Amino acid sequence: MSNDLIRKSASELAALIKSRALSPVELLDASLATIARVNPKLNAIVTLATDQARDAAREAEAAVMRGDAVGALHGLPIGVKDVTRTGGIRTTFGSPLFKDFVPNEDAEAVRRLKAAGAIVLAKTNTPEFACGANTVNLVFGATRNPWNSALSPAGSSGGSAVAVATGMVPLAQGTDFGCSIRIPAAFCGIVGIRPTPGLTPNYPMPLAWDPGQVHGPLARSAEDAALMLDAMIGFSRLSPISVAPPWASAQVEVARTHDAMGLRVAYAPDIAGIGVDAEIDNICRATAMRLRDAGATVDEIQFDVSDGRDPYQAWRGAWMVAQQFENVARLNEFGENLMGNVKRGLTVTTLDLAKAEQTRQIVFHRFRTLFERYDLLLTPAAPIRPFLVEQNFPTEINGRKFENYVDWIAPAFLVTLVSLPAGSVPAGMTSDGLPVGLQIVAPRFEEPRILSLAKIVQQMNPIGWPPEG
Numbered sequence: 350m351s352n353d354l355i356r357k358s359a360s361e362l363a364a365l366i367k368s369r370a371l372s373p374v375e376l377l378d379a380s381l382a383t384i385a386r387v388n389p390k391l392n393a394i395v396t397l398a399t400d401q402a403r404d405a406a407r408e409a410e411a412a413v414m415r416g417d418a419v420g421a422l423h424g425l426p427i428g429v430k431d432v433t434r435t436g437g438i439r440t441t442f443g444s445p446l447f448k449d450f451v452p453n454e455d456a457e458a459v460r461r462l463k464a465a466g467a468i469v470l471a472k473t474n475t476p477e478f479a480c481g482a483n484t485v486n487l488v489f490g491a492t493r494n495p496w497n498s499a500l501s502p503a504g505s506s507g508g509s510a511v512a513v514a515t516g517m518v519p520l521a522q523g524t525d526f527g528c529s530i531r532i533p534a535a536f537c538g539i540v541g542i543r544p545t546p547g548l549t550p551n552y553p554m555p556l557a558w559d560p561g562q563v564h565g566p567l568a569r570s571a572e573d574a575a576l577m578l579d580a581m582i583g584f585s586r587l588s589p590i591s592v593a594p595p596w597a598s599a600q601v602e603v604a605r606t607h608d609a610m611g612l613r614v615a616y617a618p619d620i621a622g623i624g625v626d627a628e629i630d631n632i633c634r635a636t637a638m639r640l641r642d643a644g645a646t647v648d649e650i651q652f653d654v655s656d657g658r659d660p661y662q663a664w665r666g667a668w669m670v671a672q673q674f675e676n677v678a679r680l681n682e683f684g685e686n687l688m689g690n691v692k693r694g695l696t697v698t699t700l701d702l703a704k705a706e707q708t709r710q711i712v713f714h715r716f717r718t719l720f721e722r723y724d725l726l727l728t729p730a731a732p733i734r735p736f737l738v739e740q741n742f743p744t745e746i747n748g749r750k751f752e753n754y755v756d757w758i759a760p761a762f763l764v765t766l767v768s769l770p771a772g773s774v775p776a777g778m779t780s781d782g783l784p785v786g787l788q789i790v791a792p793r794f795e796e797p798r799i800l801s802l803a804k805i806v807q808q809m810n811p812i813g814w815p816p817e818g
Contacts, residue, residue: 535786
């Protein structure tokens with residue numbers, strides 16, 4: 350019975366709970382049983398809040414039985430990335446400096462999810478302070494990919510992606526600055542979306558005006574991602590860049606989407622000028638072209654924004670120093686990745702940042718011009734397939750060495766650079782049985798359109814469950 354439950358969508362589970370056909374306590378037990386079976390091998394979940402979650406599940410059940418009005422996520426157990434504060438539940442940031450830290454308040458994103466009825470069951474693994482595209486740290490070790498446990502799920506929301514892909518939880522929260530929702534979603538065969546900065550309030554992140562790191566959902570379907578996104582978004586006085594969405598409900602818009610009729614879609618295989626694995630390109634291109642069968646107009650184009658790579662590096666360097674400003678005196682206590690990033694950030698000059706901003710606006714207007722001709726841009730979410738879990742980061746593509754350790758995520762971080770929303774959806778499988786993610790990029794505040802197309806893509810390319818699920 351527990352396996353039947355964990356394979357239902359979040360939307361189905363929420364409907365069953367509201368109709369009294371399923372108890373939140375029963376669902377919690379199913380999640381705990383799956384965690385006990387799967388997590389020891391994959392290490393996606395690093396802290397369980399079993400007692401708090403059970404109390405919340407019992408209260409959720411009582412509320413339904415009383416006939417109370419309940420939220421869209423009522424009774425659903427969720428995972429929260431271990432860089433996101435959860436009041437009364439250990440939040441380590443994946444760092445030895447905070448291995449026993451317990452916040453006294455929830456992050457605003459978590460508070461909103463709980464207000465919608467979600468139950469925080471688990472904290473999910475992350476590299477130290479989300480710094481790295483492989484989910485490994487000195488506190489908890491490495492998280493493994495459910496499609497092949499010898500491989501990485503990427504990062505930095507790798508724990509959340511694995512927990513969702515295997516049914517440990519139906520939904521999980523992640524954060525994304527470079528690729529941290531989109532590439533884990535791609536490597537694990539699920540849906541993830543990086544929303545427009547400001548839609549999901551960042552409080553209490555150190556940089557209140559930062560448009561880089563955002564909260565977003567990871568889910569097994571576009572419909573479930575829309576359900577969770579609706580619960581997270583909206584204006585907040587806690588965030589100086591907070592905005593309300595120009596649409597009422599992503600879930601409603603996705604639910605009424607049945608085809609891609611009238612959409613103008615562009616497919617660009619390599620927007621970053623770093624190359625792309627031939628099989629990944631072939632899978633993503635074929636999926637894009639099949640959207641013509643759903644009514645879309647699809648063109649393959651050359652679209653180059655590689656000149657944004659250096660500006661992103663400068664911005665990211667300064668961002669790393671600012672994020673860790675209070676901890677800079679303890680720099681030598683950081684892990685290798687975080688230490689190296691902060692040290693590189695300390696070398697960024699005012700002239701570097703000024704030059705970066707000049708190029709950044711040029712890149713933004715190149716995207717803006719593209720979106721005057723097309724509604725959506727499609728590109729491979731990751732240019733390579735999942736790599737060995739022991740490898741800190743990939744070093745080459747098609748025999749060509751990367752210039753630095755973040756270059757391989759450039760197709761994702763170039764979208765971050767210009768504050769656009771983007772999602773990843775499974776486009777198919779490689780010949781050796783690994784999922785391939787298709788990145789869907791849109792103009793600002795077009796999240797419903799991203800998820801609506803992701804729904805069509807998933808219907809055309811069902812990939813099933815991973816072996817470890």
